[in-house]
Amino acid sequence: MPTPPSGRARPSEQEPxxxxxxxxxxxxxxxxxxxxxxxxxxxxxxxxxxGAGDVLDVGCGTxxxxxxxxxxxxxxxxxxxxxxxxxxxxQLGVDVDVSAFEAWDPAGRTFDAVVAAQAxxxxxxxxxxxxxxxxxxTGGRLAAFWNxxxxxxxxTEAFAAAYRRVAPDAPGFPTATEQALDAYRRLDAIAAxxxxxxxxxxxxxxxxxxxxRTYTRDAWLDQMPTHGSLTTLSPGRVAxxxxxxxxxxxxMGGSFAVRxxxxxxxxxxxxxx
Numbered sequence: 001m002p003t004p005p006s007g008r009a010r011p012s013e014q015e016p017x018x019x020x021x022x023x024x025x026x027x028x029x030x031x032x033x034x035x036x037x038x039x040x041x042x043x044x045x046x047x048x049x050x051g052a053g054d055v056l057d058v059g060c061g062t063x064x065x066x067x068x069x070x071x072x073x074x075x076x077x078x079x080x081x082x083x084x085x086x087x088x089x090x091q092l093g094v095d096v097d098v099s100a101f102e103a104w105d106p107a108g109r110t111f112d113a114v115v116a117a118q119a120x121x122x123x124x125x126x127x128x129x130x131x132x133x134x135x136x137x138t139g140g141r142l143a144a145f146w147n148x149x150x151x152x153x154x155x156t157e158a159f160a161a162a163y164r165r166v167a168p169d170a171p172g173f174p175t176a177t178e179q180a181l182d183a184y185r186r187l188d189a190i191a192a193x194x195x196x197x198x199x200x201x202x203x204x205x206x207x208x209x210x211x212x213r214t215y216t217r218d219a220w221l222d223q224m225p226t227h228g229s230l231t232t233l234s235p236g237r238v239a240x241x242x243x244x245x246x247x248x249x250x251x252m253g254g255s256f257a258v259r260x261x262x263x264x265x266x267x268x269x270x271x272x273x
Contacts, residue, residue, distance in 0.1 A: 036223030059119025162244030
C-alpha cells in the first residue's frame with residue numbers, strides 16, 4: 001500500500017499530499033504494482049456500486065479498484081497523475097484522464113460516485129473534496145478508502161528490525177500494528193474534516209471491512225517494492241531490505257497471515273452547494 005509518510009518529516013512537509021516524490025513514484029514498476037497489490041473487499045465495492053452507474057476513480061493507478069467497479073456493473077473513468085500507471089490501466093481496459101485531481105477539469109461530466117482507493121492522502125483534502133462535490137450528482141457518494149495491514153506482532157517486529165538495520169531513513173514503515181491503524185485514522189479524520197467544510201455534503205461516515213490473506217515469502221517480497229517506504233530507495237538498498245525480510249519469513253516457516261482492515265470515509269452529495 002502507499003504508506004503515509006512518517007512523523008520524521010519536517011513540519012512544513014508533514015501532510016501526505018505534499019510528499020510529491022513519493023506520491024509520483026509508484027509508476028516505476030507499474031506491472032508489479034498491479035500484480036502484487038491487494039484488491040478491495042467485494043462488500044465495500046458492492047455497497048458503493050449499488051445504484052451507481054458512473055464512477056470516477058481518483059488516483060486510479062493501474063486500475064485495480066476501477067476494474068472491480070467495472071465487474072460490479074459500473075462505467076468507470078479514472079484520473080491519474082502518473083502517465084506510466086495510466087498507460088497500464090488503459091491497457092487493462094480502464095479509460096483514464098492523466099491529471100492531478102486538483103487540476104482535473106470535469107468539463108461538465110458528473111458521476112454517481114467518486115472513489116479513491118489507497119490514494120486520497122496524496123490529494124489536498126480541501127481541494128479534493130471541493131472537486132468531488134463538483135463532479136458528483138445529487139445523491140452521489142464520495143468514498144475514500146484504504147487497506148490497512150494488521151501483521152502479527154512477531155512479523156512486524158522482524159520487518160521493523162530489517163528496516164532499521166538496512167534503511168532506517170525509509171519513510172512510513174510503522175513499528176507496530178496500532179501505529180499503522182493510527183496513521184490511517186488520522187487520514188480518515190483529515191478527509192472527514194475537509195468534507196464537513198465543503199458545501200454540498202452530508203455528514204461523513206466511517207466504514208470498516210475486515211478480511212485476511214495468507215502470504216508466501218515470494219508473494220510478500222513481490223509487493224514490498226510497491227510500498228512508499230521503498231519506492232524512493234536505490235535498487236541496492238531495496239535488495240538488502242528484501243533479503244532481510246525474506247530471511248525473517250523463512251524463519252516463520254515461509255508464510256504468514258495478514259489481517260486487513262479496509263477503512264473508508266464517505267459522504268453523500270446533497271442538493272445544497
